[in-house]
Structures are given as C-alpha cells and as structure tokens.
Amino acid sequence: MAESKVHDVNLPRDASGNAAQVLEQSTIVNAAVGSTAAATALPTGAKVVYITATTDLYFRLTSSNSAGTTSSNGAFMAAGAGRPYDVSNQTHIDHIRDSADGRVTVEKLI
Numbered sequence: 001m002a003e004s005k006v007h008d009v010n011l012p013r014d015a016s017g018n019a020a021q022v023l024e025q026s027t028i029v030n031a032a033v034g035s036t037a038a039a040t041a042l043p044t045g046a047k048v049v050y051i052t053a054t055t056d057l058y059f060r061l062t063s064s065n066s067a068g069t070t071s072s073n074g075a076f077m078a079a080g081a082g083r084p085y086d087v088s089n090q091t092h093i094d095h096i097r098d099s100a101d102g103r104v105t106v107e108k109l110i
Contacts, residue, residue, distance in 0.1 A: 014110060027108040033057050037067040037096040042087055043108035050109055051093070052082035055102025061090040069094035077104075084109060 027043035033055055058074030095104050
C-alpha cells in the first residue's frame, strides 16, 4: 500500500498568525473589464482575496487608484481562471481586457 504524503502548503495567516485552513467568503467586488484600463478598489481591510474573471484580461494589484495596466505590464488571467492573492499592502486592482469585455470578481477571504 502506498504511503500517504502531506504536501507543504503556504496557507494565508489570520490576525493571530495562525494558518487559516478554512476560508469563508465575505465581501465581493465585481468590476466591468473593457478596452480602457480601470482601477477598482479591493474589499476594505482585505489581506487575502480570490480573483476570478469571465474574460481574458491583464491585471496588477496596486496601492494606488491609478489605472495603467497594459498587456506589457500586467499579469495575464484567462477567462474562468481564479486564484488567491495576498493583498496585505495593496488597495486596488488595475485591469484591462485582452479582446472581449467581461467581469473581474474579487472575493475577500481574509
């Protein structure tokens, strides 16, 4: 019988510094993604967010309300993809579509 292996995972930390193993959805921010770059405020007080998109887009997490994301300086996210991000020092998500309009959703986890 094969031995079970535990994987080393870097879990987000709660306010006390303990690993947060169960994350509960709280505040959600939805923003339209179009042909013009836009900056959208992250959920207030967020430390960890889960970002998803309905269209291919480029984005940056920033600490300013200044829209300036382009395909050359933003991270690419494919439609339907999603993942958690540490936003402890960030206040906004900058975003612009790749080729079709859609929506970006930011869910506050911690």
